[in-house]
Amino acid sequence: MCCNTTKFAAYFKVNSKMRYNFNDIEKKWQDKWAQNETFKASNKSDKPKYYVLDMFPYPSGAGLHVGHPLGYIASDIYARYKRHKGFNVLHPQGYDSFGLPAEQYAIQTGQHPAVTTEANIKTYRRQLDQIGFSFDWSREVRTSNPEYYKWTQWIFIQLFESYYCKDSDMARPVSELVEVFKTEGNTRINAACDDDVELFTAEDWNAYTSEQQQEILLKYRLTYLAETEVNWCPALGTVLANDEIVNGVSERGGHPVIRKKMTQWSMRISAYAERLLQGLDTIDWTDALKDIQKNWIGKSVGASVTFNVIPTEQSDEESHTISVFTTRPDTIFGVSFMTLAPEHELVAKITTPEQKAEVDAYTEATAKRSERDRMADVKTISGVFTGAYAEHPFTKEPIPIWIGDYVLASYGTGAVMAVPCGDQRDYGFAKHFNIPIPNIFDGVDISEEAFDSKDNVKIANSDFLNGFNYKKATKRAIYELEQIGQGEGKTNYRLRDAVFSRQRYWGEPFPVYYVNGMPQMIDAEHLPLTLPEVEKYLPTEEGEPPLGRADVWAWDTKNNKVVSNEVLRQAQHDQTNDNVIPTERSDEESHNGVYPLELNTMPGWAGSSWYFFRYMEEQAKRDEAFATEDALKYWENVDLYIGGSEHATGHLLYSRFWVKFLYDRGFVGIDEPFKKLINQGMILGTSAFIYKIEPIITYYGENVNRGKPLEEISDELCVGDYFISKSFIDKEETYPLYGEVQFHNEELQLRFKEIFLQRFKGFTFSDGNDYAQRFIDNIEKFEVDGIFACKRQVDISLLEGSSDYLDIDAIKQDTRYSDWKDAEFIKEDDKFLTLREPEKMSKSKYNVVNPDDIVEQYGADSLRLYEMFLGPLEQYKPWNTAGITGVHGFLKKLWKLFHQGENGEFYVNPSPLGKSEGAESLKTLHKTIKKVEEDIENFSFNTSVSTFMIAVNELTAQKCTSKDILQPLLVLISPYAPHIAEELWEKLGHSESISTAPFPKFEASHLVESSKNYPISFNGKMRFTMELPLDMDKDEIEKTVLANEKTQEQLQGRTPKKVIVVPGKIVNIVG
């Protein structure tokens, strides 16, 4: 009967209603979801909340490639799953729409970044929509929207108005600080501040001018203006944060970066170092990511030690001290010299006249070396003696003071107490300059290298520390240093304050204007301060940031609005005419209340440090606050955050910092933004390469001169462009040559010899290359005895279909490859095979696959399934379009499962399934429920796709049509392939979306087995299987198995030494 049906269907054209018409289905449901606002989250619900967030994208001009949606698909599956599980899910999306690429494009084309950004967002939105994400778009954010960055500016103002109190270990209002200053000065203040803060009394404070007070307060504020050494990138015309620099060049574009002193806004993130570190223990992130942040924060516990410099006759009257930070105060008696960074301020003061020339030369040389050189070159030991000596705090022995560039000015105090026996760098330095290496470790040989372990330390030759271990000696050393007032226990962090200014146009303007050079905040009620128009997006001729070009960019404090610079100039002009001494008359009067606005803009991470709170608020209430208290209270923090690991030390650290700050000041109720975080791996492109070949020739004269590719001898000896199918190389043994390969192939060698004799016999070189000419003159003595092959990248669009074969006609017609239009492509079996290698997917590598094409050809559901099917979420894996037919075929089979009626009509059997006749199908269903639920909870999406395939294969084989089976199956699949699930759900008679249908309940009873097919092993090797009842006990199993004739056959008369029976698992017979 059934066979007939299959045959039957084959004879008749299946009409379109019955076919899996994914394009129509997907469009239909995407429209419906949008119309019905199916995925709109509510801020009031009886259901428990769940917040699933993706790292929002920067909308680049290139649009999405198939690698981008990977994380979005995973989070969407999880969000949909949680809805089935009865949660009120917030799953929003938006755009990190300020940024460099739009601005670079604006510089090149003159187009306003807002315009290109808008266009790019449209493309992104279209691409995202067609993949069928369950985003609540009503909550979209764009960081470049004034209604959004109004609140970024607002947070900035809060940071400005706050300082970090170390006593209460939290941020507090600056106004509180001022109160204390007024009544008791700063002597008892324990706050995070600049190093150079001087002590003052209440009287001092009250006597200071307003400017002096403001200057002092800046040293305490959480965002402050300070002259800092910054990473200046001339090519980009801006400063970069430490995490925006990779290997000494800019992360974007790879431009060189130099050190430069500039007045910049900075964020006092260092105040939060300890809490950022401790907070890691409270969140569910991968260890890898936590380790990266831990290393970045770089906590080290030790002591600060002060050394007195021994005055010499030549030195000035002042007495100097050198303060150092050490993690090994226990090795204090091992100090045999000190090293200062060449930039250290004491260098000039303590250097003796005899050493001056040498020291100057050295400092000058290191200053010239770029950071990059210094970083790359860690092997060379260099340094100079200053001629000065410091006094050992305990032994009072003189210690020579050196300078060396292995000491970094930016870490600790820029000086170290060198303990060569306990630190390998100090050891190397001492060896190199013949400085003594006293051994203070008992029973340790330091003749070859330093002993830098903290374990099994027994201190010797160290006065009161003798015989102590690391822990005890450290404690004692600190105690003794404190006694003589030359040191104390100290903890150091590597984490530096983050520079917050960018000399760029396309970013948030600072809500700041300047009165007498002192920054003033614009009142929050007048925000947003919107970006002004400029005629060009480049720095000004004077080197000011692009905002310096704005004509309307002055702040009128009387009317609280932005006014033309003309007004400002007029006011300044009046002032000069009045000939008033500015300090005498208040600046406010002189400017007529109009002041210059800040010209820098905020960095990319400003807007992304708090956007997750913005999503919590509904559009209607977004004017009131960055998010209302109710919304913040309801959603708390992000339950699941998915994104790339490249943000480990940028976005993910800065967000945590801002959230802790907002928490301290009572603006939010949580102090960690992202409870659980998963880094999705990257989908790699599969680049295509072809092999260009050249003959390798050997001279067989009196001296055999072996193996050179022809073009190595002279460029003029070009035999033309030849490419070979990779299949040639696969057959031959290859050897490396010049980073590429060489191999032998008689046929090709002969061919090249002919060509080359024909072309170059009697050839004269135009450039008078003697070496090459001599070679040609002896042309008969040369043999082509190898082939040199080098890889050339080609666009994957030039391949035939999704195969690895090159379409030669296509490449010859492609203008990008016009150099090769006369080249010869040597095929094999009429095919030209390319080499395929996975690489990062990028336009420049010609290996980009566009999701639009995939969706059109296979549908969004296929794309979603395939991205998941590719492999574990966190792993890097190559994309291969050919494989998508597998999951696509699965969807078709699923469709067919619901269309087993006559002529392939939709059919499911609604009658309830009896226990006995449905046992097989129930078993399939419930093992699928169990596995899929486990998989989703473990974010193992690839294995659940396999599970679906198995289920559909089994149900197809069972010819299952029961609604009791197929309906719950649909809910399981729905998070992965929502469109087809909705369509079939509707066909099942539902009028509501499948998206909130309850997740099927797993019932173990359906999986209960009565027997087990036992593998019977002999000495651990499985030989055959035996079906035995599961309730059979150990002895019984052993008896039955041994009695079996196959067992006897295996034993060949031997008596088993031992029989291992694990009921329900295995039987192993030893002997």
Next chain:
RNA sequence: GUGGGGAUGGCGAAAAUGGCAAACGCACCUGACUUAGAAUCAGGAAUCUGAGAGUUCGAAUCUCUCUCCCCAUACCA
């Protein structure tokens, strides 16, 4: 150098708790249906877990040694 993660067929991969290695899919081969292709259906093959040692009745899984690859970080005192 340091920290993290890996290594399983031609490819992507799967195998809580040690218990039939390679499920699922791609590619490959054969057959059916087709004028042919596409699609679909039925069937098939192979390779033996990076190397070495150990623990065990039994190891992809646990322990040790080594090799290679990827990522992060880099003179942090």
